[in-house]
Amino acid sequence: NAGVTQTPKFQVLKTGQSMTLQCAQDMNHEYMSWYRQDPGMGLRLIHYSVGAGITDQGEVPNGYNVSRSTTEDFPLRLLSAAPSQTSVYFCATLRGRNNEQFFGPGTRLTVL
Amino acid sequence: GENVEQHPSTLSVQEGDSAVIKCTYSDSASNYFPWYKQELGKGPQLIIDIRSNVGEKKDQRIAVTLNKTAKHFSLHITETQPEDSAVYFCAASKNDYKLSFGAGTTVTVRA
Numbered sequence: 001n002a003g004v005t006q007t008p009k010f011q012v013l014k015t016g017q018s019m020t021l022q023c024a025q026d027m028n029h030e031y032m033s034w035y036r037q038d039p040g041m042g043l044r045l046i047h048y049s050v051g052a053g054i055t056d057q058g059e060v061p062n063g064y065n066v067s068r069s070t071t072e073d074f075p076l077r078l079l080s081a082a083p084s085q086t087s088v089y090f091c092a093t094l095r096g097r098n099n100e101q102f103f104g105p106g107t108r109l110t111v112l
Numbered sequence: 113g114e115n116v117e118q119h120p121s122t123l124s125v126q127e128g129d130s131a132v133i134k135c136t137y138s139d140s141a142s143n144y145f146p147w148y149k150q151e152l153g154k155g156p157q158l159i160i161d162i163r164s165n166v167g168e169k170k171d172q173r174i175a176v177t178l179n180k181t182a183k184h185f186s187l188h189i190t191e192t193q194p195e196d197s198a199v200y201f202c203a204a205s206k207n208d209y210k211l212s213f214g215a216g217t218t219v220t221v222r223a
Contacts, residue, residue: 004155031209042118042201042213043156050209058210059113090155094209100146101209103155 002026004104006091012110013081021076021107023091029102031094032074033058034066036087037106043090049074081111114139116204118214126222131189133217135202138183142204145178145185146211150199159200160187192221 007022023032033048035058045058049068063085065077078085091104115138125131137145143164148156162169162176162185169176173192178185189196199218203211 033209035213040121040215042116042215043211044213045210048209059212092155099208100158100161101211103148103157105153105155 004091004093004102006089006104006107008107009105010108012112013078014112015082017081018077018079019081021078021089021091021109023074023076023104024072025074025091025093025102026072027093027095027102028071029093029095030071032068033092033094033101034064034074034076035090035092036060036085037090038087046076046089078109083111085109086111114142114204114206114212116202116212116214118202118217120217121215122218122220124220124222125192127192127194129192131187131192131196131219131221133187133200133202133219134184135186135204135214136182136184137204137212139204139206140180140183141206142212144205144208145176146203146205147174147176147187148201148203148213150201150216152198156201189219192219194221194223197221 034046035043047066049055089107092101094101118135146161149159150156175188202214
């Protein structure tokens with residue numbers, strides 16, 4: 001039982017490049033989400049999914065796309081990276097109501 | 113949307129002393145208030161949470177209090193130990209999964 005895994009751990013991009021941050025979970029949790037963490041700002045919700053085939057926007061969705069074709073995977077896509085997207089990205093899962101959210105180890109992204 | 117403010121941003125305490133972190137929230141509909149601990153290079157980990165139908169909850173050296181009228185909640189750590197040094201985040205939510213986080217408190221426990 002690996003819990004929540006994220007790849008890659010570190011990534012450097014140039015402005016305008018695209019990439020996908022991967023998130024996978026083996027706990028059969030319905031809910032998955034993506035947060036970004038910036039210094040002095042806590043964590044902010046980017047996108048979330050309450051189940052396979054269902055996604056919705058969070059607080060800061062601009063510049064990011066998501067899809068949820070399976071229960072296990074919830075990739076985050078940056079279509080055209082910008083320096084403002086330099087951040088640490090965390091994926092989280094939740095089994096259902098009255099349960100805690102489990103966070104992955106994070107991906108540190110730098111956009112030059 | 114929900115706005116969560118957290119104070120202080122940094123906190124240094126002597127080992128064995130208590131640490132208190134306070135948060136306020138803006139949306140009176142919020143009913144779930146978790147606290148997360150984040151160690152360097154790791155993701156946040158839930159340490160305690162409280163729901164709006166409870167005023168206080170305790171788990172060993174950690175306790176959380178909630179004042180719904182004033183819309184604030186606090187984390188209390190007693191008998192602090194070096195391993196309590198970390199960044200702590202409060203959060204608020206109306207539905208368990210869309211969390212709004214505070215900016216975090218860096219706690220340093222001095223030996």
